[in-house]
Amino acid sequence: LSNHTVIAFDVDLQAIRAEIISMAQLVEQQIAGAAAALVNRDAEIAGSVIAMDVRVNEMLHEIETKVVETVARRQPFAVDLREIIGAFHISHDLERSGDLAKNICKRVMMLDIAIPETLIPNIQSLAMLALRCFRRVLDSYVERDEAKAADVWNSDKEIDEVQNSLFGEVLVCMMSDPRNITSCTHLLFCLKNLERMGDHATNIAESVRFMVKGDRFIGDRPKANEAHPAVMT
Amino acid sequence: LSNHTVIAFDVDLQAIRAEIISMAQLVEQQIAGAAAALVNRDAEIAGSVIAMDVRVNEMLHEIETKVVETVARRQPFAVDLREIIGAFHISHDLERSGDLAKNICKRVMMLDIAIPETLIPNIQSLAMLALRCFRRVLDSYVERDEAKAADVWNSDKEIDEVQNSLFGEVLVCMMSDPRNITSCTHLLFCLKNLERMGDHATNIAESVRFMVKGDRFIGDRPKANEAHPAVMT
Numbered sequence: 001l002s003n004h005t006v007i008a009f010d011v012d013l014q015a016i017r018a019e020i021i022s023m024a025q026l027v028e029q030q031i032a033g034a035a036a037a038l039v040n041r042d043a044e045i046a047g048s049v050i051a052m053d054v055r056v057n058e059m060l061h062e063i064e065t066k067v068v069e070t071v072a073r074r075q076p077f078a079v080d081l082r083e084i085i086g087a088f089h090i091s092h093d094l095e096r097s098g099d100l101a102k103n104i105c106k107r108v109m110m111l112d113i114a115i116p117e118t119l120i121p122n123i124q125s126l127a128m129l130a131l132r133c134f135r136r137v138l139d140s141y142v143e144r145d146e147a148k149a150a151d152v153w154n155s156d157k158e159i160d161e162v163q164n165s166l167f168g169e170v171l172v173c174m175m176s177d178p179r180n181i182t183s184c185t186h187l188l189f190c191l192k193n194l195e196r197m198g199d200h201a202t203n204i205a206e207s208v209r210f211m212v213k214g215d216r217f218i219g220d221r222p223k224a225n226e227a228h229p230a231v232m233t
Numbered sequence: 234l235s236n237h238t239v240i241a242f243d244v245d246l247q248a249i250r251a252e253i254i255s256m257a258q259l260v261e262q263q264i265a266g267a268a269a270a271l272v273n274r275d276a277e278i279a280g281s282v283i284a285m286d287v288r289v290n291e292m293l294h295e296i297e298t299k300v301v302e303t304v305a306r307r308q309p310f311a312v313d314l315r316e317i318i319g320a321f322h323i324s325h326d327l328e329r330s331g332d333l334a335k336n337i338c339k340r341v342m343m344l345d346i347a348i349p350e351t352l353i354p355n356i357q358s359l360a361m362l363a364l365r366c367f368r369r370v371l372d373s374y375v376e377r378d379e380a381k382a383a384d385v386w387n388s389d390k391e392i393d394e395v396q397n398s399l400f401g402e403v404l405v406c407m408m409s410d411p412r413n414i415t416s417c418t419h420l421l422f423c424l425k426n427l428e429r430m431g432d433h434a435t436n437i438a439e440s441v442r443f444m445v446k447g448d449r450f451i452g453d454r455p456k457a458n459e460a461h462p463a464v465m466t
Binding site for chain 2: 064068071072073075081085092171174175178181182185188189192
């Protein structure tokens, strides 16, 4: 390959990385916003999270186009190809995380979800765990830090555990007073969405590992005991 | 481009198409199996659906590798590029549909879900709608039939409507007898997974349209009125 080709490819890659980081920052705002909207039942924040979705989807398409053009034009192999496949996967995981945040916010806006006060602290913990995972995995992408990615991959278990106990508490609320059933059902789906954000963070961790090392994490993804199998997707 | 290149590219494309069709057939079996396992609470069928997941994931990775290699080697443009991007998206939608089927089966196996008898006919309708959508959209892919794809795209609304009324019925069951709450919660997640399969069928319809016509369906995806917003993702 000529020097010229190599430099052109690097420029393409940098552009893709920069756009993924911008997209990630937007999705991070969506996740933080969804958490706040849910805990405080704040329709205004919810509305702003929903409004961001259009731009996130546009960015996904822009990244996808750049990735495909770059592969076709530069014919990258080995490590460069990994970098670019990783970018493709990460942009999709980001988009779906933003979508989950949007859907939490739609529920918050359309419904008067009366969350039993006793559940608030654990909901807040779950939301903060999801957000922390997400931030940490983005750091691992920016810094190409495979150890940080491994941390995120291992911490998914923690989210599952908080989720498990929270699901149990919500079920108890429903059983103790049937008037809670409708709003608690909505709440269950919101919690499920938070958990799925954690799954996407774990996917991104796997992509980072693959980009940096060219292989996969060893063993099954750590999972909490499924004491409350309502937690399953 | 030389004739040789064009033929080589066609061979690559045919191989990718053939593998997508095999993958789709496997996922179709998973969806049909999940529907049967849920309605009849049949742990044996559930187990066989779960076991198929490994192969489906392998196929996804094989297709992904072929797609990337083909783009890098043949540098396709315009219609060929659309074909290959479409293949990439479709294989991911297939994989996720299979995953949803697997998760329904996990719930069926781990839990003694006692589904209220009155709900069975509507659950069966929903499962059959999802399966029909899925089969139809695969036909549209095989036949490159954009009109059939449009049908599927429009019929997602029907699934949403059945889903809406079913969700209402499940909530009523929960309210009328708190002993139903746990198993009905599991049921809600199973139904949600069926609905999400319908969403993936719609995504595939969009990919087929894009492959055949190079554009997108006009307007918003038809959605039922969200009378029971529990239905939202």
